[in-house]
Amino acid sequence: MATIGFIGLGNMGGPMALNLLKAGHAVKGFDLSDEAVQRIVDAGGSKADSAVAAATDVDVVVSMLPAGRHVKGVYLGDAGIIAASRPGTLFIDCSTIDVDSAREVIAAAEAAGRPMVDAPVSGGVGGAAAGTLTFMVGGTEAAFAAAEPYLQKMGKKIVHAGGAGNGQAAKICNNMLLGISMIGVCEAFALAEKLGVEHQTLFDISSTASGQCWSLTTYCPVPGPVPTSPANNDYKPGFAVDMMLKDLKLAQDAAGSSGAATPLGAAAAALYQQYSDAGQGGADFSGIVRMLREMAGKA
Numbered sequence: 001m002a003t004i005g006f007i008g009l010g011n012m013g014g015p016m017a018l019n020l021l022k023a024g025h026a027v028k029g030f031d032l033s034d035e036a037v038q039r040i041v042d043a044g045g046s047k048a049d050s051a052v053a054a055a056t057d058v059d060v061v062v063s064m065l066p067a068g069r070h071v072k073g074v075y076l077g078d079a080g081i082i083a084a085s086r087p088g089t090l091f092i093d094c095s096t097i098d099v100d101s102a103r104e105v106i107a108a109a110e111a112a113g114r115p116m117v118d119a120p121v122s123g124g125v126g127g128a129a130a131g132t133l134t135f136m137v138g139g140t141e142a143a144f145a146a147a148e149p150y151l152q153k154m155g156k157k158i159v160h161a162g163g164a165g166n167g168q169a170a171k172i173c174n175n176m177l178l179g180i181s182m183i184g185v186c187e188a189f190a191l192a193e194k195l196g197v198e199h200q201t202l203f204d205i206s207s208t209a210s211g212q213c214w215s216l217t218t219y220c221p222v223p224g225p226v227p228t229s230p231a232n233n234d235y236k237p238g239f240a241v242d243m244m245l246k247d248l249k250l251a252q253d254a255a256g257s258s259g260a261a262t263p264l265g266a267a268a269a270a271l272y273q274q275y276s277d278a279g280q281g282g283a284d285f286s287g288i289v290r291m292l293r294e295m296a297g298k299a
Contacts, residue, residue: 001025004150005054005061006045007074007081008095009036012121013064015128016094016154018043020062023153030054055081060090065242067246068101075105082112090117092147094135096171098250100257103165106139115143118164119151120171124239132156136174138167172254175247179268179285186289189222190296199224221286235287242281247271269294 001024006017009031021027021043029040030048048054055061061081071093075082083093091109093102093116102118109116110113117139127133133155137144144160151158153197161170176264188211192202203225207217220226230238237243248269255262275281275291 002059002150003028003057005030005048005056005058005081006040006063006252007031007051007054007061008064009033009040010064011064011125012128013094014039014063015125016064016133017045018133019128019154020150021045025150025153028054028058051081052079052084055085058087058089060092061085062092062150063095065093065095065097067095068097071095071097071105072101076108082109082114085114087113089114090143090146090150092119093117094119094121096120096247097168097252099165099168099172099254102138102168106164110140115140115146116164117143117147118167119147120167121155122171122174123155125237126179127156128154135159136161136170137165138163138165138169140164158254168250169254171262172247172251175244176217176251176265176268179244179272180211180264181213182219182221182286183268183271183288185211185215186221186286186292189289190292193197194296215286219286221289230284230286231289235284235290237282238284239288240281241272241276241283241285241287244285245269245276245281248272 002175003026004020006027006029009017009029014036017027017029017040027040027045028048029037031037032113041047060160074080076247091114106116117137119135119137121135123133131154134153134157135151136159148158159169189202199222203220206212220229221231223231251265252269275288
């Protein structure tokens, strides 16, 4: 069993750290929230007073942080956790950040003799708690092999996406597709309502026809057809609008720097920005169907 420093114990990181504890690993946790750290302590882990303390004298460090600037701030420089760690420490960053930042941090870790992977996740808070997350992993074959046993304790599907930063690249491509498809499903239901087609009827048809997709069959944005979807719980997240918007913006940044054409991705980002600006940033992203109805009423 390994000693693991875990930095970032929020809605996703907290349950992930608990699953490492359940697997028998010793977990030393740090977060700006004392309450989040206390949950780890109550479950048998220990408290680190800083990110550097969490990365000192451990075998593995897992991080789950909000953005690239936070990851770089924690990892890099003379006061960062790479410098504070012992040689050979394995770093696993599960944050969803820009590709360039991921590659910069991994390069710094490898230059210091610390293997590292970027391993963003898909599956939401429920998947984090259940240990059924999907990890998209970027890094060398050796670093992936070292990280995989720990990722398996937190997730169900572990995919090596290629070299450093490719985990982030795969994540933002997937979530751009999700954002686009959810808007398409919402538009279809909004149009069906106008045309007098009931929700269940459209679901029964499209869920077994060419319109079938995850946004429809697993996360249906209207109440009724999929009882477990946020639509049946007043659109409580789930996956919040602002989190989707963050990923869509990362995808647009990557498209711009790489020269890719993503007109639907740009349109999805604009619509989610509009929904967030309307005060719905904390709602589930499937709730954008409500904004589409309002837009129709103003047309």
